[in-house]
Amino acid sequence: MTTTGFDVRRIGGRIGAEIIGVDIAGDLDPAVVPEINSALLQHKALFFRGQRLDDAAQLRFASLFGELTTAHPTVPSADGQPNVLAVNGEEGIRSNRWHTDVTFVRTPPKVTTLRSLVVPPYGGNTLIANAATAYRDLPKPLRALADRLWAVHTNDHDYAELRTAKAAEHRRQFVSRKYRTAHPVVRVHPESGERGLFIGGFAQRLVGLGPDESRDVLRILQSYVIRPENVVRWQWAPGDLVLFDNRVTQHYAPDDYGDLPRLLHRVTVAGDAPVGVDGEHSRVVEGDDAVHYTPAAAA
Numbered sequence: 001m002t003t004t005g006f007d008v009r010r011i012g013g014r015i016g017a018e019i020i021g022v023d024i025a026g027d028l029d030p031a032v033v034p035e036i037n038s039a040l041l042q043h044k045a046l047f048f049r050g051q052r053l054d055d056a057a058q059l060r061f062a063s064l065f066g067e068l069t070t071a072h073p074t075v076p077s078a079d080g081q082p083n084v085l086a087v088n089g090e091e092g093i094r095s096n097r098w099h100t101d102v103t104f105v106r107t108p109p110k111v112t113t114l115r116s117l118v119v120p121p122y123g124g125n126t127l128i129a130n131a132a133t134a135y136r137d138l139p140k141p142l143r144a145l146a147d148r149l150w151a152v153h154t155n156d157h158d159y160a161e162l163r164t165a166k167a168a169e170h171r172r173q174f175v176s177r178k179y180r181t182a183h184p185v186v187r188v189h190p191e192s193g194e195r196g197l198f199i200g201g202f203a204q205r206l207v208g209l210g211p212d213e214s215r216d217v218l219r220i221l222q223s224y225v226i227r228p229e230n231v232v233r234w235q236w237a238p239g240d241l242v243l244f245d246n247r248v249t250q251h252y253a254p255d256d257y258g259d260l261p262r263l264l265h266r267v268t269v270a271g272d273a274p275v276g277v278d279g280e281h282s283r284v285v286e287g288d289d290a291v292h293y294t295p296a297a298a299a
Contacts, residue, residue: 184276
C-alpha cells in the first residue's frame, strides 16, 4: 500500500507490516506521523529495517506518538537515559513469556518501540500477537463471558526462572515496588474502538474466581491470542526498530540463542487507563498510580 511517501507491506495476514521508504532518524514530515499511526492501528505492529538510530533518535521518534514514560516502574534505566530500558538477553533473566508491557500498573504504555543493538546470529526473534483478532475468534458464549471478566495483573510472580545470582538480583529489583491492578479482560481500544483480550503473563487471577478456575479460564483465552494465525515473527538485524500497539498486542522473545548476547533498547509511550465493555476503568488493587513511571498528565 502506498501512502505519504512510503510503502506499507504486510508481513502477516492478521498482524504486522514493514514500513519501506521512511527514515525515522531524521525530521519527519508532520503529515507522515498520522499515516504511520493509521498503519499502526490497522496492523498492530510495524517494522523498520536498517535505521540509523541512537538513543536520542529513538526517543525523538517515540515521542511523536505521545508523552514518554520513564524506563520502567521498578527496573533501573540505561545509564544516563531515564526513558530507555536496556532489554539485555543475559541467561537467567530472559522474559520468555507472552505478555503485554507493564500491565501491572493502572496506565500501561500506549505503544512500545524496540531497537536492536546486538543481535545473535540465530534465534532471538520477537513474536507479536494480535489480541483483537483473538477476541473475534472466540465462540460467542466464550466472548460473552470474557466481556464480563476482570483480571488482576501483578509484577509479584515468577516472571523468569532464577538461574543465576544476577537473575535473583533482577527479580529483587522487579518486585521492589509491588503492584496489583484490576483490568478488564476485554479492553475497548481508545482510538479504534476494537475489542481485544487484555491478559498475558502479568494476569494472574480473575476477579471472583479462585486460583484453579482463574488459571483454567485464562489458559483457554490465552490459547486464542497465541494461535499461529494471530502471530507475526520478526527476525532482528542490527539497526531495526519495531513499533507495536501495546493496547492490543502481546509479545514474546523465545529463549533459543544459548549464551549468545542480545541487546535491545526499549522506549515506551504513556498510555491511559484501560476501559472495559461496561465503560469501567482499570483500578489499583495494591500499590499506587505509578506516576513516577506514567506522567500524571497522560494518566
